[in-house]
Amino acid sequence: MIPLEWYLGLSAALFCIGIFAVLSRRNAIGILMGIELMLNAANINLVALARYMHPHILTGQVFAIFIMTVAAAEAAVGLAIVISVYRNAEHINIDKITTMKW
Amino acid sequence: MEFLTRITELTWLIPLLPALAFALILLTGRKGPGQGAYIAVAGIASSFVLSLLVIAAVLSRALHGHEFEAFAHSAPWMTVGGLPIRMGYYVDQLTAMMLLVVTTVAMLVQIYSIGYMHGDKRYPRYFAYISLFSAAMLSLVIADNLLLFFISWELVGLTSYLLIGFWFEKPSAMRAAKKAFIVTRVGDVGFFMGLLLLFWYTQSVNLREMFAHIPAMMSQTIFGLPALPVAGLLLFAGAVGKSAQFPLHVWLPDAMEGPTPVSALIHAATMVAAGVYLVGRMYPIFAFEPHSITLTVVATIGIITALMAATIATVQNDIKRILAYSTISQLGFMMMGLGVGGCGYTAGLFHLMTHAFFKANLFLGSGSVIHGTGTQDIREMGGLSKKMPYTYWTFLIATAALAGLPFTSGFFSKDEILLEAFHANQTIFWLGLVAAFLTAFYMTRLMALAFWGEPKNKEIHAHESPKVMTRPLVVLAVLSLVAGYIGWPTKNIFHHLVHFGEAEAVPFSWTVALLATGSAFAGIGLGWAVFMKRVISPSVFREKLPWAYNLLANKYYFDEIYWAILVVPLFRITAMLNGFDQKIVDGMVNGVGRVTVLMSVVWGWFDKWVVDGAVLLIGAITKLLGRLLRFTQTGMEQDYVLFMFVGILMIVGVYLLH
Amino acid sequence: MPTITLQQFMFGAIALVILGSAILVATLRNIFHCLLFLALSFLGVAGVYLLLSADFLAAVQVLVYIGAITVLMMFALMMTHRVMTTDISQSLTQWWLAPLPIALGIFAVLFRVYVRHGGQALVDTKHHAVPTTGIIGQALLTRYMLPFELASILLLVAMVGAIILAKEDKSDDPA
Numbered sequence: 001m002i003p004l005e006w007y008l009g010l011s012a013a014l015f016c017i018g019i020f021a022v023l024s025r026r027n028a029i030g031i032l033m034g035i036e037l038m039l040n041a042a043n044i045n046l047v048a049l050a051r052y053m054h055p056h057i058l059t060g061q062v063f064a065i066f067i068m069t070v071a072a073a074e075a076a077v078g079l080a081i082v083i084s085v086y087r088n089a090e091h092i093n094i095d096k097i098t099t100m101k102w
Numbered sequence: 103m104e105f106l107t108r109i110t111e112l113t114w115l116i117p118l119l120p121a122l123a124f125a126l127i128l129l130t131g132r133k134g135p136g137q138g139a140y141i142a143v144a145g146i147a148s149s150f151v152l153s154l155l156v157i158a159a160v161l162s163r164a165l166h167g168h169e170f171e172a173f174a175h176s177a178p179w180m181t182v183g184g185l186p187i188r189m190g191y192y193v194d195q196l197t198a199m200m201l202l203v204v205t206t207v208a209m210l211v212q213i214y215s216i217g218y219m220h221g222d223k224r225y226p227r228y229f230a231y232i233s234l235f236s237a238a239m240l241s242l243v244i245a246d247n248l249l250l251f252f253i254s255w256e257l258v259g260l261t262s263y264l265l266i267g268f269w270f271e272k273p274s275a276m277r278a279a280k281k282a283f284i285v286t287r288v289g290d291v292g293f294f295m296g297l298l299l300l301f302w303y304t305q306s307v308n309l310r311e312m313f314a315h316i317p318a319m320m321s322q323t324i325f326g327l328p329a330l331p332v333a334g335l336l337l338f339a340g341a342v343g344k345s346a347q348f349p350l351h352v353w354l355p356d357a358m359e360g361p362t363p364v365s366a367l368i369h370a371a372t373m374v375a376a377g378v379y380l381v382g383r384m385y386p387i388f389a390f391e392p393h394s395i396t397l398t399v400v401a402t403i404g405i406i407t408a409l410m411a412a413t414i415a416t417v418q419n420d421i422k423r424i425l426a427y428s429t430i431s432q433l434g435f436m437m438m439g440l441g442v443g444g445c446g447y448t449a450g451l452f453h454l455m456t457h458a459f460f461k462a463n464l465f466l467g468s469g470s471v472i473h474g475t476g477t478q479d480i481r482e483m484g485g486l487s488k489k490m491p492y493t494y495w496t497f498l499i500a501t502a503a504l505a506g507l508p509f510t511s512g513f514f515s516k517d518e519i520l521l522e523a524f525h526a527n528q529t530i531f532w533l534g535l536v537a538a539f540l541t542a543f544y545m546t547r548l549m550a551l552a553f554w555g556e557p558k559n560k561e562i563h564a565h566e567s568p569k570v571m572t573r574p575l576v577v578l579a580v581l582s583l584v585a586g587y588i589g590w591p592t593k594n595i596f597h598h599l600v601h602f603g604e605a606e607a608v609p610f611s612w613t614v615a616l617l618a619t620g621s622a623f624a625g626i627g628l629g630w631a632v633f634m635k636r637v638i639s640p641s642v643f644r645e646k647l648p649w650a651y652n653l654l655a656n657k658y659y660f661d662e663i664y665w666a667i668l669v670v671p672l673f674r675i676t677a678m679l680n681g682f683d684q685k686i687v688d689g690m691v692n693g694v695g696r697v698t699v700l701m702s703v704v705w706g707w708f709d710k711w712v713v714d715g716a717v718l719l720i721g722a723i724t725k726l727l728g729r730l731l732r733f734t735q736t737g738m739e740q741d742y743v744l745f746m747f748v749g750i751l752m753i754v755g756v757y758l759l760h
Numbered sequence: 761m762p763t764i765t766l767q768q769f770m771f772g773a774i775a776l777v778i779l780g781s782a783i784l785v786a787t788l789r790n791i792f793h794c795l796l797f798l799a800l801s802f803l804g805v806a807g808v809y810l811l812l813s814a815d816f817l818a819a820v821q822v823l824v825y826i827g828a829i830t831v832l833m834m835f836a837l838m839m840t841h842r843v844m845t846t847d848i849s850q851s852l853t854q855w856w857l858a859p860l861p862i863a864l865g866i867f868a869v870l871f872r873v874y875v876r877h878g879g880q881a882l883v884d885t886k887h888h889a890v891p892t893t894g895i896i897g898q899a900l901l902t903r904y905m906l907p908f909e910l911a912s913i914l915l916l917v918a919m920v921g922a923i924i925l926a927k928e929d930k931s932d933d934p935a
Contacts, residue, residue, distance in 0.1 A: 001767065001768075002767055002768055002811065005874055006768075006771060007808070007812070008870075008874040009871060009874060010775045010778065010779070010808070012867055012870035012871055012874065013867060014778060014779065014782055014801075014805075016863040016864065016866050016867040016870075017779065017782040017785075017863070018782070019747065019862065019863045019866060020786050020859050020860060020862075020863040021782075021785060022740070022743065023740055023743060023744050023747070023858075023859030023862065023863070024740075024786065024859045025786070027791050029791060029836055029837060029840070030791055030794060031740075032833065033785055033795070033798050033833070036798065036802075036825070036829060037782055037785065037786075037798070040801070040802065040805045040825070043805070043817075044805060044808055047808075047809060047812050047814050047817060051812045051813070051814070058892060058895050058899060059899075061814050061817050061892060062896060062899050062900065062904055064817055065817070065820065065896070065900075066907060066911055068821075068824050068825070069914065069915060070911075071824075071825075072824055072828060072829060072918075073914050073915055074918075075829045075832055075833070076832065076918050076919065076921075076922040077918050077922050077925065079832055079833065079835075079836040079922070079926075080921070080922035080923075080925035080926040082836055082840065083836060083839055083840070083925075084925050084926055086840045092840050094738065094739065094740060097738075744859060747862045748862060751862065751866060751869065755865075755869065758872065758873075
């Protein structure tokens, strides 16, 4: 019997590593990786809580599936953007893309 | 029988189909079949077929001799102050009759419009509007509660506004549309107050539940006045506005700026009859006792309107305006019929039906004339009978019906109204006869100037309209002839269907019939003598009684009176307020200004040294802060995300620490 | 010292794999290696789902994350190969440690919340694990029909969008 807190702690740790990756990577693909880690952390949370609160209702798992769908869509679009940025700028270093500072 | 009863459960489809057509035309626009015209016709034709089935169901039930029971269905709609309100439809003989009239005329008019509106740059929009109108009008007819009735009522008003102003490039059309909208709104306010009053006393908007509360309302008073007549008169105000009764009739003649088929459908056959229908529908509110005060008012307004409009019509020269005043006059007749009580209820509504057919016929005929000649002035026409045979013969039949010649539909219905008036109130009866005489006279004048004689303007080369326009005319002419026979005096089927209280019609009276026919023939004879034989010069009236002629030609100066007593005072008040503004407010402002100038000299010094110094200081500080803050604007998304997380952390941290 | 069950031991091992590989994902210089560790981390999450007796979800995790997303990223990496081959720092050059306190702070907050409120209103999970695939399928096609359809539309839109975004603009480049 694993306490629920373990899952939640794992999820929190994974989430924070994801945040760190998003904030510290300069490669756009690395940032996308960090986002995927964060989404996975959220999924663990959902499934674990559903399992411990209402084991007979699979709402948490269904939601996790929807999150995976969104993650897949996000990865596809994000990577397409990365590729089109690469084609225009010849690099994908996010710290060099500073068009927001005009 | 079983099948027919089932059909009535589909009554809600009748208004829905034109509404669907409206939506479809909006979506397809010019790409729709026939640029949307076929969609509109298909929608209203399906409604027409359904209406036929509904009326068959009603007839089979009514003629079986059993006590008639209306078809009604409703569904929960909303809750107002804890009161559930249901929306639904209610089909009795009156509804069925109206359904048939509205769908028949609407269908014929829409077919006719295919030809009449051909080549218009807003062709699809026209059919969209007219479909919306049909939908609103039909839902008004089948409404089982006063609220839905009111909503549909406003919707037909809106479509009427849109269609009057259909050619909004013309300033006159634009003004006419606004006038129609605003003038009818005056009546609508009354209608709505009446609705609220009834809702207040009966705690329901459902028609039958309202009627059930009438005995309880008899003793109620409001501001010291008996509540029931007040509510009835308020409702009647709405009918006065919509049916262009005195004194709110001024919008209808101007409404002729719209396309002619619209005038036929909305401003002759259906929408203006909605006021009469309202009185008919709410008749228990009006006739809570025989010869109630409400009914007296209805009858009085009716006869005043009938006479006034008929006299004006005798001197007008615009073919559509003559017909518009004729419509007002005939609507007055209907109101009069409803107002005299007894079987007048049947008579008024019977006249509504026959009038819808022959007046739609007349308007469509006039549209055909305008289409063929390019003018609306009857003084420029003449001799059209040979060039436009279909238009001429159908117009002639409808004219006979309007004048009330024997064995046309108008004869039966008008005779019935006069018969009731004869029994109820002799004054109204004789005035009604005068109105009938005038009707025959001005229609003969119209025929004589437009169709008979020789062409007056050689530059106009009249031609017959296309078949798509003449076919509906023929159908309507046949209806104008035969529709009256269901009200044959000795075996009155119509009365058997639509009646209020009295089970048997008042027996036919030769006196009344002969008097009515006599006045009609007298009118025709006079018209013939003046405008064909020229026994009396047409201008003799103008020369001998110039004041009377001017009074009529200027429509009793109603527009001028309204302008003087409503619009001008409004401008006066505006001008007065403007003067107040200029003299007093401006004076004060100037005085204040002078003081200010004095003060500013003193303040100038202070400003220069103290305030400016402070401002410069603040500017310097801002610059410094800006220079510092600029470092946070790196243009790098990751930095911004970082700041965001810092912010979240701070917020959550504060929340957790407390 | 409390005894540790087999389940708990497995959880610990899996958690170690997940967190370890995740930290490597966030810190390694070679972005290609990062991707491999990301796949390992996803595999670990699938293991967690198995521990939570969410068999269907574990399968989907492997299929979607490892099978689709990781491979997709691999393609993207190959197409932007110049970045991969040059041996430059993959982290931000300036103040790259700044996110660390932020991440740790958020972890502290989350952990505090979980420890204080996490253990309430729990039910016993010692019942037999049932296959979830059928139940989820039924839920998706009945109660969650609308979100399900919306998700399919989202995927379609994302697909079209990705194609349009990544498509080479022929008009600018005649070759």
